[in-house]
Amino acid sequence: MKSFKTFSGIAAPLIRVNIDTDAIIPSREIKTVSKKGLSGGLFAEWRYLSLESRKENPDFILNQDPFKKASILVTGNNFGCGSSREHAVWALSEWGIRAIIAPSYGSIFYSNCIKNGILPIVMDGRVISSMSEFIKDNPEENRLTVNLIKNEVSYSNEVIETFVIQKQDKEFLINGLDQIEQTLQKNSIISEFETLHKKTNPWLNAS
Amino acid sequence: MGSTLFEKIWDQHSICDLGDGNELIYIDRIFLHERTGSIALKSLEERKVPIRNPNQVFATIDHIVDTFPGRGDKTLMPSGSDFIRSLRASVKGTKIHFFDIDDPNQGIVHVVSPEQGIALPGITYICPDSHTCSLGALGTLAWGVGSTECEHALATNTLIKKKPKLMKIMVDGILPLGVTSKDIILHLISQHGADGAKDHAIEFMGSVVENLEIESRLTLCNMAVEFGATTGIIAPDNKTISYLEGKAFSPEEDFNKAKHYWSELKTDQDAIFDKTITIDCSNITPYVTWGTNPQQAIPISHSIPFVDQIKNKNEKESMIRALEYMGLEQGQSINNQKIDAAFIGSCTNSRISDLRSAAKILKDKKIADNIRAICVPGSSQVKKQAEEEGLDRIFKSAGFEWRESGCSMCFFAGGESFGENQRVISTTNRNFENRQGKSTRTHLASPMTVAASAIAGKISDAKSIGIEQ
Numbered sequence: 001m002k003s004f005k006t007f008s009g010i011a012a013p014l015i016r017v018n019i020d021t022d023a024i025i026p027s028r029e030i031k032t033v034s035k036k037g038l039s040g041g042l043f044a045e046w047r048y049l050s051l052e053s054r055k056e057n058p059d060f061i062l063n064q065d066p067f068k069k070a071s072i073l074v075t076g077n078n079f080g081c082g083s084s085r086e087h088a089v090w091a092l093s094e095w096g097i098r099a100i101i102a103p104s105y106g107s108i109f110y111s112n113c114i115k116n117g118i119l120p121i122v123m124d125g126r127v128i129s130s131m132s133e134f135i136k137d138n139p140e141e142n143r144l145t146v147n148l149i150k151n152e153v154s155y156s157n158e159v160i161e162t163f164v165i166q167k168q169d170k171e172f173l174i175n176g177l178d179q180i181e182q183t184l185q186k187n188s189i190i191s192e193f194e195t196l197h198k199k200t201n202p203w204l205n206a207s
Numbered sequence: 208m209g210s211t212l213f214e215k216i217w218d219q220h221s222i223c224d225l226g227d228g229n230e231l232i233y234i235d236r237i238f239l240h241e242r243t244g245s246i247a248l249k250s251l252e253e254r255k256v257p258i259r260n261p262n263q264v265f266a267t268i269d270h271i272v273d274t275f276p277g278r279g280d281k282t283l284m285p286s287g288s289d290f291i292r293s294l295r296a297s298v299k300g301t302k303i304h305f306f307d308i309d310d311p312n313q314g315i316v317h318v319v320s321p322e323q324g325i326a327l328p329g330i331t332y333i334c335p336d337s338h339t340c341s342l343g344a345l346g347t348l349a350w351g352v353g354s355t356e357c358e359h360a361l362a363t364n365t366l367i368k369k370k371p372k373l374m375k376i377m378v379d380g381i382l383p384l385g386v387t388s389k390d391i392i393l394h395l396i397s398q399h400g401a402d403g404a405k406d407h408a409i410e411f412m413g414s415v416v417e418n419l420e421i422e423s424r425l426t427l428c429n430m431a432v433e434f435g436a437t438t439g440i441i442a443p444d445n446k447t448i449s450y451l452e453g454k455a456f457s458p459e460e461d462f463n464k465a466k467h468y469w470s471e472l473k474t475d476q477d478a479i480f481d482k483t484i485t486i487d488c489s490n491i492t493p494y495v496t497w498g499t500n501p502q503q504a505i506p507i508s509h510s511i512p513f514v515d516q517i518k519n520k521n522e523k524e525s526m527i528r529a530l531e532y533m534g535l536e537q538g539q540s541i542n543n544q545k546i547d548a549a550f551i552g553s554c555t556n557s558r559i560s561d562l563r564s565a566a567k568i569l570k571d572k573k574i575a576d577n578i579r580a581i582c583v584p585g586s587s588q589v590k591k592q593a594e595e596e597g598l599d600r601i602f603k604s605a606g607f608e609w610r611e612s613g614c615s616m617c618f619f620a621g622g623e624s625f626g627e628n629q630r631v632i633s634t635t636n637r638n639f640e641n642r643q644g645k646s647t648r649t650h651l652a653s654p655m656t657v658a659a660s661a662i663a664g665k666i667s668d669a670k671s672i673g674i675e676q
């Protein structure tokens with residue numbers, strides 16, 4: 001997993017509320033038992049005029065210049081609600097999205113982001129509105145700078161907005177550690193717990 | 208100060224504090240399906256990380272498999288059989304409990320789980336599927352996870368998790384006849400928004416919840432995720448205990464021990480919740496959604512709101528978009544809106560009691576001309592039971608297709624759909640754009656409403672077409 005600390009990028013304002021993971025990647029775009037090869041299906045229903053021809057819909061923001069190169073998505077509340085499919089995050093990441101800015105997220109989607117190196121930034125709707133205005137003014141030049149070390153998003157050289165993120169999520173994003181490996185190191189305390197847990201609750205054994 | 212039910216189960220499974228609010232939580236049971244479980248298992252295989260305790264893992268085939276009679280591995284969804292075969296290959300030779308396509312206990316993961324006694328009160332339970340919250344109805348601490356978290360749980364029997372905030376939802380009053388838990392949850396979401404319970408785990412309490420049968424409680428908790436909640440839970444009671452007795456994976460010799468533990472498992476009187484919502488059910492009438500999000504729901508007798516009634520700019524835009532997608536006008540009444548299809552199925556409303564309540568309405572009746580109606584039982588067990596009771600004959604003679612169990616047209620995996628611009632009244636849980644197929648217009652409702660609407664050929668409350676349950 002790519003780790004990151006700070007970067008600047010083109011941001012695409014896709015201001016809609018309740019964008020669900022079915023919209024981020026429709027189910028039938030998930031064609032193989034794999035975490036890869038999903039970016040073509042990203043927002044497929046909105047991105048293409050027809051799913052068969054794959055002809056791009058020129059009205060969809062991610063098909064327009066310079067948003068084709070966006071690495072930040074600015075969006076409405078409850079982004080990523082709905083299905084738990086991690087494919088939504090894999091598709092966003094493969095397409096090039098590294099951070100999302102929204103007032104709130106679907107909770108499974110949020111943790112899927114963290115696990116896959118996408119930074120889900122929570123910001124107030126009003127901040128998002130003014131950010132969008134700034135971006136739309138000159139999308140190529142008016143980039144956003146995300147600084148995960150300082151918990152900041154800055155734009156227009158002077159406006160700096162801070163955000164809150166759990167310490168552990170932040171460390172995980174910065175260091176890109178493998179959580180399974182880390183937890184397996186605690187195997188002895190897990191086993192100790194497990195033995196006692198099963199002894200106290202003998203009815204737990206599934207056989 | 209006392210603790211809530213959620214906290215009691217949580218604390219009992221907390222192995223250690225990892226700082227920053229995170230805890231290492233022990234996971235008792237894991238359920239997988241071919242859609243997302245296949246990827247989690249394959250990914251672990253590739254990394255050569257073993258499953259820590261396969262005996263605590265279950266798997267079923269429900270999402271992509273066809274539901275036509277005589278189905279096999281081959282699916283209408285192109286490449287769908289790859290998911291089925293991949294899951295089957297991964298579980299082969301392991302101790303994972305597997306319900307294959309032809310297994311008499313196969314079915315939708317969240318239907319099989321309570322039916323087989325896999326979800327139990329007081330245990331922690333995960334599945335890489337968002338509607339895992341359904342199982343909270345049994346007093347199970349159950350929630351949906353992504354594939355990566357699922358891999359973590361398979362490999363370590365644990366998850367790293369921060370305790371969510373807690374919300375109490377008091378469901379009081381007297382539920383009028385013909386109103387179901389589906390209507391309650393749609394009412395709740397419509398009043399408080401699709402992210403109304405964001406960051407919270409909900410406990411449903413109150414006299415109405417106590418009076419609900421287990422299957423209706425499963426419907427209620429099923430849609431907790433559509434309310435933005437991490438999960439929902441209901442304290443186990445005598446109904447829960449008798450429901451679980453004798454189920455395949457319920458405790459046998461230790462049942463009494465378990466029973467004793469379960470009957471004590473409840474929120475203390477003086478426990479504190481971060482938030483409380485109270486709803487009075489006495490005035491709730493059958494609900495239906497008009498838009499593309501479960502929050503866009505109204506009583507059938509009401510009209511769709513006017514755009515100007517919505518203050519928030521983004522919500523307003525979302526409403527305009529939804530109306531356009533659904534082919535509806537602001538201010539119009541939803542009652543008597545013509546439909547093209549009716550669907551009874553999904554983990555929300557495909558259990559035997561759901562089928563019985565629909566069949567009661569369909570008995571000796573015919574669906575309207577030019578309507579396509581499909582009933583997909585939630586599990587092979589539900590299907591068998593329904594056939595023993597003769598419900599299949601009622602559905603078929605009314606004009607419904609009678610299918611094998613699975614998720615079917617609850618979502619569009621590239622297999623079947625009702626078609627573009629088709630208006631479907633559906634017992635499912637998501638009315639998102641394109642959820643049931645490209646440009647398909649979904650209206651969520653209870654099985655009774657769906658059955659009544661199928662007969663009328665238009666959106667109708669069972670009562671309004673002269674049917675009293």
Ligand code: SF4
Pocket residue numbers: 270315316317336338552553554555613614617618636
């Ligand atoms: S029935 Fe629908 S909502 Fe339920 S698990 Fe299957 S696809 Fe998901």
